Amino acid sequence: MRIETTHRVPFPLADVLAWHDRPGAVVRLTPPGLGGVEDPAAGGLRVGRVVSARLGPSILPNPVRPRWVLRHREHEVEADAGRFVDQQIHGPWRDWRHEHHFAADDHGTLVRDAVDLELPRRLESIAGPVRSQVRRLLAFRDRQLREDLHFHVRYADTPRRTIAITGSSGLIGTQLAALLETGGHTVRRVVREASVRPDEIAWDPQAGALDPADLEGVDVVVNLAGRSIATRWTDGVRHEIRSSRIHGTALIARTLAGMSDGPTALVQASAIGFYGPRRPGELLTEADPGGEGVLADLVRDWERAAHAAREAGIRTVSLRTGLALSDGGGPLQPQLPLFLAGLGGRLTDPEAMTSWITLDDVVRAFAHAALNADVDGPINAVGPQPVSAREFARTLGAVLHRPALVPVPGFGPRLLLGSDAADELVRTDQNVSDARLEASGYEATHRTLETALRHVLRR
Structure with a gap:
């Protein structure tokens, strides 16, 4: 054909x-x-x-x-x-x-x-x-x-940058490296390998090993490293989730702070988990002191681990990402089989708010933070129009031409993730503002959930 x-x-x-x-x-x-x-x-x-x-x-x-x-x-x-x-x-x-x-x-x-x-x-x-x-x-x-x-x-008038990325093989890191490279920037992938290619940098965050000489000539470091949180939170997994973020971030921050002519910016992954899982009726901005819970404590310490870089005068950005929508992973991907089978529905209380962003928009937000010298401090990386759990399910069902009438029973996520993880990852209610991101000059491509899902799912 x-x-x-x-x-x-x-x-x-x-x-x-x-x-x-x-x-x-x-x-x-x-x-x-x-x-x-x-x-x-x-x-x-x-x-x-x-x-x-x-x-x-x-x-x-x-x-x-x-x-x-x-x-x-x-x-x-x-x-x-x-x-x-x-x-x-x-x-x-x-x-x-x-x-x-x-x-x-x-x-x-x-x-x-x-x-x-x-x-x-x-x-x-x-x-x-x-x-x-x-x-x-x-x-x-x-x-x-x-x-x-x-x-x-x-960014046509911005000088081409050399950007080092940890977590470059992950869902966001793979796309971010590709976006920057198609714009003519040089990407150096930071990898946990003893033998690396000329365009790679070796590190071992658990051993505290990162050679400052390998960061010479790098303009910006983007730190995306961290074990996935979308799993059962056993004691061992909790330790891995925490140490993979805190140790790596602290190592990068110390290394940059000790360089006399090193990278001038650190763009740090963070998450809207900072605000706590359920904040009904509130509009959450970067001025909020943060909420309570396992993720709130983790994210607070994660951002604090980068303070050595900030105290050394290095521009430090913490991008608090919302639910990144992609058909290749993240919170949307596990829902697709249920919806395609006609069994999809909302995951939590109908009026609970979901702050989403497409994978492509969150990748462009990271690139924007890396290339724009005026972006600094904590920034919410979310779409401009959060929706209720009811509206999310209805829109996803409409895009897939499937019903979305039956709520997913609460025991489903608990069986898959365990009660603690399900409580903080699924039963959320967070209406997070993107005003500071937009004020920095960032332009969201997918402004409505329907537009976002049609792009992500090619519908």
Whole structure:
């Protein structure tokens, strides 16, 4: 079958081609729930380049995620046009050939995609749904391209930065590194490996090992490291969650504070858990002293661990992220099977408020904090329109064309997470303000929950 689409991107041809030719482009064009690129630091459109990916969300083990390998077969650039072709050399299809064509016009760049796809015989009966999914993917790529270019244009006059990122292999870190790289910035991934590549930095937060010499030439450090909290909180897990955040942050802060000519900014991950799980009827701003609970205490200490950097005069930002919506992980992904089966519903009290943000918007918020020297202190990274639990379920059901009538029984999250984690991660009521983030010059791309979910779920 052949699938063709044409979109106009309101940016010059040279900018569109440069974006595609940089590291990170394939990552930004691949929805996290659809697959993950195996070498996200690689880039380029040159003939012969091989791109490999694992299909399916990263929460699944690699043995059950099919490997898809493509090779760039053709690449041409002219004064007013450009094209490249990638073709499957290993993967789920009998054949796949994707021609990307770009042409300048008076209103920007016309992007034409032509996909020639041959299904395995056992899948020929679902050709219609496959065609629809490919069209949705191409529409997602169009939105992602124009939204990322819009972000980069806002920072076109900012000098290109070198940015070190811990937690760069996580859901947010992978996308943040890719976004920065497509904007022409240099990313150095901070990894827990003894042997590293030239563009990587080794560290061991538990052993307190981070060589200041490895941070020479780095402008900004973004610290995203930390064990996932979306699990059962046994005593051992609680210790890991805490130590993975406190020790790593304190190590980075001490290291930066001791450098005479080191990075000038530390952008630190944080969370709206700072405010406590249930604050009904309150509008929560950065001026709030914080709430009570396991997460509130953790986040308070997490932010405090960065104080050595601030006291040394280093610009220090704590981004208190809300529920990051993605089909590849986070709080939305576990709900999708229930909703798709027609069994979805609200998770907590109907009027309890949910402060959400899309994965792409939270990634752009981190990039904004890294590149904008005026951003400082705690910042809530949430969308502009929090919604009630009832409205969240209703909107998700409408986007998926499924009912959302039956509340999820309280014992469900407790069975999955345990009572303590379910109490602080699921039974939440937090109406968090994004006013300070917006006042800093940040522009949210997905301003309503429906728009957000349609982008994230490619609907």
